[in-house]
Structures are given as structure tokens and as C-alpha cells.
Amino acid sequence: xxxxxxxxxxxxxxxxxxxxxxxxxxxxxxxxxxxxxxxxxxxxxxxxxxxxxxxxxxxxxxxxxxxxxxxxxxxxxxxxxxxxxxxxx
Numbered sequence: 001x002x003x004x005x006x007x008x009x010x011x012x013x014x015x016x017x018x019x020x021x022x023x024x025x026x027x028x029x030x031x032x033x034x035x036x037x038x039x040x041x042x043x044x045x046x047x048x049x050x051x052x053x054x055x056x057x058x059x060x061x062x063x064x065x066x067x068x069x070x071x072x073x074x075x076x077x078x079x080x081x082x083x084x085x086x087x088x089x
Contacts, residue, residue, distance in 0.1 A: 030054070
């Protein structure tokens with residue numbers, strides 16, 4: 001992997017490398033973490049690396065939603081918004 005990659009690209013590479021779905025990869029990481037924790041002298045850094053990778057891969061990527069304007073832009077839009085409110089009551 002060279003340069004910055006998106007989470008989606010990394011997930012796709014992992015799915016391709018392991019030949020698994022996202023759910024299967026998630027289970028695989030859980031198993032890897034559990035096996036590493038069961039070792040006589042578990043490597044804490046390795047466990048934390050697996051946990052952080054697992055957490056990042058499981059993050060839901062949310063699309064950036066534009067914020068709604070609380071006040072309409074133009075005077076005409078403000079008047080129609082006020083009229084609409086008055087009509088509701």
C-alpha cells in the first residue's frame with residue numbers, strides 16, 4: 001500500500017487478500033485477538049494493534065450531510081416561511 005488510502009479501499013484489499021466477506025473478516029479478527037490473548041505471554045502491542053485495526057475496519061463510514069439552514073436565504077423565502085408557520089397555527 002502506497003500513499004493515503006480510504007477505509008473502503010483497505011477493506012477491499014483485505015477481502016481480496018483473505019478471500020472473505022466483511023462479516024468473515026470481522027470474525028477472523030475477533031478470533032485472532034482471542035488467540036493472541038490466550039497465549040502464555042500475550043504481546044500487548046500486537047493485541048492493541050489488532051483491536052485498533054478491527055475497530056477502524058468496523059467503523060461505519062457516514063456520508064457528510066449538509067447542514068440544514070435554520071433561516072431561509074432571501075427575504076421572499078423568509079416571508080413565505082413566516083406565512084407557512086402562521087397558516088399552520
